[in-house]
Amino acid sequence: MKILKRYIFSLIVLFVTLIITSIDFNSGKSIINIAVDSFKQMISVLPPIMLLLGLLDIWVPRETMLKYMGENSGIMGIILAIIFGSVAAGPLYAAFPITAVFIKKGVKFSNVMIFLGAWCTTKIPTLLFELSALGYKYTFTRMFVNLPFIIILGYLIEGLLKEEDLKEIYKN
Known part of the structure; x- marks a missing residue:
């Protein structure tokens, strides 16, 4: 139950995205493309930041x-x-x-x-x-x-x- 509470917002967004996709496929596809692009951007930025943070923390x-x-x-x-x-x-x-x-x-x-x-x-x-x-x-x-x-x-x-x-x- 604690995990469900922690990810409730993400689950709601996923559910709404599925509803939008079922109503208008192109809009749903656009939502998913934006989410994937944002995730790619985040993945490209966070590893170097985390590396620098580790060095800051130690040095x-x-x-x-x-x-x-x-x-x-x-x-x-x-x-x-x-x-x-x-x-x-x-x-x-x-x-x-x-x-x-x-x-x-x-x-x-x-x-x-x-x-x-x-x-x-x-x-x-x-x-x-x-x-x-x-x-x-x-x-x-x-x-x-x-x-x-x-x-x-x-x-x-x-x-x-x-x-x-x-x-x-x-x-x-």
């Missing part, structure tokens, strides 16, 4: 992470979180295993949130595309508007969480 001691991105890291932790998020490659779902390692290593929760915000909005490949397609004025305006809000939201999220919630996050 970077917890004390080093605490020193540079931990509770007393100050501006250095914020800068490193933004840099790590900006040089990242891949879709957002690839960032979540990295955040899990950061939490395991004791990275301050606001820095974890800043990392996620930077991953979403300041990635270098995205900036290069924006520069070529939308121009430097738009790109740098967006960057200078986004960066302060990423930092503010990181601290706001950490501040809104109760102490026991944070402890539970770090425990799990």
Whole structure:
């Protein structure tokens, strides 16, 4: 029963897909093609991420992470979180295993949130595309508007969480 509960959403999606396919075969085929393409993309991205995570977990001691991105890291932790998020490659779902390692290593929760915000909005490949397609004025305006809000939201999220919630996050 626990397995069924865990995969209930996937089973519902599968059931709905089967219904759609039985009503309109081309729509069902399109749904399946999109799902297969998404799965292929995910499989191509996750193994290198997992390899890098394993290396990060082994090569970077917890004390080093605490020193540079931990509770007393100050501006250095914020800068490193933004840099790590900006040089990242891949879709957002690839960032979540990295955040899990950061939490395991004791990275301050606001820095974890800043990392996620930077991953979403300041990635270098995205900036290069924006520069070529939308121009430097738009790109740098967006960057200078986004960066302060990423930092503010990181601290706001950490501040809104109760102490026991944070402890539970770090425990799990």
